[in-house]
Amino acid sequence: MPITRRHFAAAMAACTAAAAPSTASLDPDLVRRHDEAVDRILRQQITDPADPHRGGYPDEYGLFSAGTGAGLCDTLIAAYVFPGSRHHKSAEVAGRFHLAAGYLTRMQNSDGTIDLLVTNFHSTPDLGFVTHSAAGAAWIARHFNEPELFAALEPFLRKAGKALATGGIHTPNHRWVVCEALSQVQELLPDPAYPRRIAQWLAEGIDIDSDGQFDERSTTVYNTVSDKALLVTGLKTGRPELLEPVRRNLQAMLYLLHPGGEVVTEISTRQDQYDRAGMDRYWFPLRYFAITENNGQFANLVRSVEPRAGSLSFYLRYPELQKPLPPAQPLPEDFEKLMPAIQIARFRRGPRSASILLNGNSRFFTMRQGGCVVEAVRFASAFFGKGQFRASSYEKTADGYRMTQELEGPYYQPFDPPRRVEASQWGALRSQRRQSNVERMRYTVTVREKGKGFAIDMEAQGTVGVPLAVEVNLRQNTLLDGVTEAPKVAGGFLLKKGYAVARSGGDALRFGPGLSQHTYTQVRGADAKLPGPSVYLCGLTPFKHTLEFEAL
Numbered sequence: 001m002p003i004t005r006r007h008f009a010a011a012m013a014a015c016t017a018a019a020a021p022s023t024a025s026l027d028p029d030l031v032r033r034h035d036e037a038v039d040r041i042l043r044q045q046i047t048d049p050a051d052p053h054r055g056g057y058p059d060e061y062g063l064f065s066a067g068t069g070a071g072l073c074d075t076l077i078a079a080y081v082f083p084g085s086r087h088h089k090s091a092e093v094a095g096r097f098h099l100a101a102g103y104l105t106r107m108q109n110s111d112g113t114i115d116l117l118v119t120n121f122h123s124t125p126d127l128g129f130v131t132h133s134a135a136g137a138a139w140i141a142r143h144f145n146e147p148e149l150f151a152a153l154e155p156f157l158r159k160a161g162k163a164l165a166t167g168g169i170h171t172p173n174h175r176w177v178v179c180e181a182l183s184q185v186q187e188l189l190p191d192p193a194y195p196r197r198i199a200q201w202l203a204e205g206i207d208i209d210s211d212g213q214f215d216e217r218s219t220t221v222y223n224t225v226s227d228k229a230l231l232v233t234g235l236k237t238g239r240p241e242l243l244e245p246v247r248r249n250l251q252a253m254l255y256l257l258h259p260g261g262e263v264v265t266e267i268s269t270r271q272d273q274y275d276r277a278g279m280d281r282y283w284f285p286l287r288y289f290a291i292t293e294n295n296g297q298f299a300n301l302v303r304s305v306e307p308r309a310g311s312l313s314f315y316l317r318y319p320e321l322q323k324p325l326p327p328a329q330p331l332p333e334d335f336e337k338l339m340p341a342i343q344i345a346r347f348r349r350g351p352r353s354a355s356i357l358l359n360g361n362s363r364f365f366t367m368r369q370g371g372c373v374v375e376a377v378r379f380a381s382a383f384f385g386k387g388q389f390r391a392s393s394y395e396k397t398a399d400g401y402r403m404t405q406e407l408e409g410p411y412y413q414p415f416d417p418p419r420r421v422e423a424s425q426w427g428a429l430r431s432q433r434r435q436s437n438v439e440r441m442r443y444t445v446t447v448r449e450k451g452k453g454f455a456i457d458m459e460a461q462g463t464v465g466v467p468l469a470v471e472v473n474l475r476q477n478t479l480l481d482g483v484t485e486a487p488k489v490a491g492g493f494l495l496k497k498g499y500a501v502a503r504s505g506g507d508a509l510r511f512g513p514g515l516s517q518h519t520y521t522q523v524r525g526a527d528a529k530l531p532g533p534s535v536y537l538c539g540l541t542p543f544k545h546t547l548e549f550e551a552l
Contacts, residue, residue: 055103066114069104070133101152112163124167125174128181135184176229183236209341212252218270224281283309296329369551371505373475381468384409385525400448410435453550460543508552
């Protein structure tokens with residue numbers, strides 16, 4: 001459903017209205033969880049007047065961060081103003097809010113920035129993240145007529161706004177993080193410099209590709225950061241066009257979900273690559289679009305994550321979230337979808353899910369049947385210590401996807417005419433030598449859907465007699481039948497012949513047939529063994545083998 005000006009104007013009106021909080025429209029469990037979070041704050045927060053960190057508390061490493069203060073303010077004030085909270089209008093909570101605001105102000109640098117002690121110092125983008133919570137708390141204070149609580153945050157926000165309007169960033173998503181923070185501060189403490197800076201960043205265009213992914217392709221972290229930032233900025237600055245990439249990203253994520261809601265993370269270029277996580281961090285934009293666009297698929301996801309991810313603060317800041325969700329509609333569960341921009345082919349057949357990574361990732365295939373998970377299929381040969389298969393090209397075939405890679409292993413001749421090579425010059429001069437005796441290897445991998453699973457045709461042609469090992473890596477705690485222990489590798493097994501059966505979570509997969517021309521599994525130059533049990537098939541070039549996976 002397209003975003004119209006009429007819908008957008010109605011949403012903006014709902015965002016800016018000082019709506020009275022409704023106890024009837026919120027899940028009592030959400031309020032209970034929020035109150036329990038306040039209880040933990042009251043126990044943890046430092047209140048000793050002599051302590052320089054009064055108002056905050058340390059993280060697991062004993063470090064004190066500005067983000068803690070902003071988060072405390074946001075949590076405390078939501079409980080304070082909401083009539084359904086046990087902490088509603090609590091004098092103790094108000095006092096603790098003042099302590100947290102004072103701590104936050106003291107943690108701010110003189111230039112208005114903050115430090116993220118694990119990596120960034122005098123950081124504008126990290127100031128943006130902190131300002132999201134601080135400005136959100138200040139919005140609640142103003143709109144629920146708590147001027148003293150608003151005043152406690154005003155010094156921090158004024159300095160933050162100046163820094164955000166001039167400071168630089170590191171990554172693509174930081175642009176939108178800063179825009180979100182500036183749009184929030186502009187609403188509370190207007191300054192013409194703030195909308196100018198927002199316009200300057202937005203002029204670069206939104207970094208979303210034809211597959212609905214942002215540049216960082218971070219499906220459980222920075223997608224969600226960009227989605228929230230663009231949604232908030234669009235609502236607060238009157239730019240409905242900023243909501244369109246958010247909706248596109250959410251729609252794309254429907255095809256990057258495994259059974260049970262786990263997200264495909266192999267495509268990420270950031271720290272969440274290969275992490276296990278669900279759609280929890282998408283809760284705010286999912287609920288917003290589910291309600292404003294009557295989207296039953298988004299409503300389906302909201303209902304699955306809301307018990308963990310719902311936020312009382314966001315319900316207060318965006319009253320339209322309190323409206324009922326539309327009826328749930330089923331998510332896509334029977335499809336094959338090629339996403340060419342991010343180079344992945346996705347498959348869902350009910351409880352069966354698979355991904356073909358066409359982007360040069362050594363983990364070129366993953367599959368699961370319910371709770372039984374093949375984390376990766378990889379292979380490597382001992383070809384000159386650089387034989388790990390990483391597709392350099394791919395093509396769609398009539399029944400699958402074919403990936404190829406070509407390798408060369410040259411030898412080098414002496415310089416002619418002769419010349420002296422000083423110590424430490426070898427590497428710099430090697431490209432100037434004449435090559436000879438060049439060995440070659442060509443890999444071809446074709447992945448086909450077959451019956452209740454997949455078949456992987458693997459070939460390695462070229463230099464003869466090169467050892468090669470195929471690795472089938474499974475999620476930790478998977479039980480295996482039909483395999484034997486591999487020598488000298490913890491958690492490694494050989495599939496010498498026949499088929500192996502993997503079992504986990506009440507589900508099972510069968511794969512094979514095996515191959516055992518040798519037992520050299522940890523091939524020189526190959527990527528290190530992955531965590532969890534790995535089953536190896538070992539052969540020699542010329543190599544041609546089909547590995548089949550079947551759901552049981």
